[in-house]
Amino acid sequence: MADNVRRGRLPFRPSALFAQTDRTAVGSVPLVLMVSFFLGLTMALLTGYQLEKFGAERLIPSLIAIAFTRELGPLITGIVLAARIGAAFTAELGTMQVAEEVEAIEAMGIGPLRFLVAPGLLENIGAMPCLSVCSVIAALIGSCLISWVSLNIVPAFFFDSVLSSLLVNDIVTGFFKAAFFGLVIGLIACFKGLTVQGGAEGVGRATTGSVVIAITSVIGFDSLFNIIVTQYTK
């Protein structure tokens, strides 16, 4: 890595980064949108029925906006990304490892970091906040629709409440979290892929392992992050 910087080259290949982003992150948009839309819808519906009893259903827009921007957007996107991109990345690297392609790259003196690891890792870090924004938007649309249909909250009021309740802090926290989750998922996927042993079965094991560890880590880090932030901002 330092060699490349010394030789005046980027520590990653821009063409590979864009190709990877197009293949994996852009392809994840429909899934993130769909999952978040239904999750937002369900959340609004369930909380709406409870809050209705206290006449507090007007809080739904702010509740959904804050919950998704700070918490659920990055979390849902992280889980989807770990399952979709993390698994694909581990399987791809694992297959290359088994077919001696990784060793061949090393044997040429290239080093797998710039060629294989950096594009995937950077793509994850960059894609997560963008996908997280998609997730928040889809969840807001889903919850707005159900609020309008079943709780008589008109869209204009809904989005007005969303805008007035969101703080810059919520958005920044969500962005930071999403990027960090992207890094965690990428690192786990790379590590599991590059340490595959035992042929096709090994690739399968590593891919499952990568998804399980990445999802657990995303949820774990999210909890840890919340505990620290809550303690710090008390």
Added chain:
Amino acid sequence: MTETPLVHLNQVVLAFSGKPVLKGIELKIFPRDRLVILGQSGGGKSTMLRLILGILKPTAGEIKYKHLRVNRLSRSKLNLLRSRIGMVYQYSALISSLNVRENLALPARELGRKSESEIDTLVEEKLALVGMSGTESKMPSELSGGMRKRVSLARALMMDPELMLFDEPSAGLDPVMSSVIDELIINLTEKTNTTSVIVTHEMDSAFRIATRMAMLWQGAIIQDGSPEEFRSSEDPVVRQFVTGGVEGPMTEQLSDADNT
């Protein structure tokens, strides 16, 4: 001999999880040698190539490339050294997601400072050398085993290496394609004055290519000499390996292993 060896494996010992694979290899590879390393499957021949490339580190002993101690080099110096060595893998190890042109261009793009048009010319030149012109846009999966091996050979030649390493170059190929690959190795190494190390257990191939041979048996080099010396060797292990006989120390060792 006063000539300085290009590569010197000096009392190299290698063990995997405590199990010794190489038990004190002493081998010098001189410039312009076409050294064939013979030995049983799983005997540590390919491991020796990985040691020369610095992919594996020896448990004891030292590997020298000219004056450089391969096992003590920093990552960046090791990468520089690797760019001077071309390796052809048993199963070609072409990057399956890249086409032939991109596979060949890879080392030049990543390691050199050539422009794209210079790289394109170089790719065409190297493909022509191995008789694979016109396959630039094909994916590795569209090529036969022999074609993949030739592309792999062209890729190894991209950086004009001083040393070429071949891991079972004729494995899995029909006899005709096997001879074609052997002829390619001979012609290319002669044309470019390259030193080469070929690991194989196919005797026809070995005698066709070699200017020098070394026999690896139970983790040590038991004979090192010319192909003629191997043909007339009195050593029972070498004789059995060269003739492919059923009776001899190699099969005795196998039945001993079965009985234990």
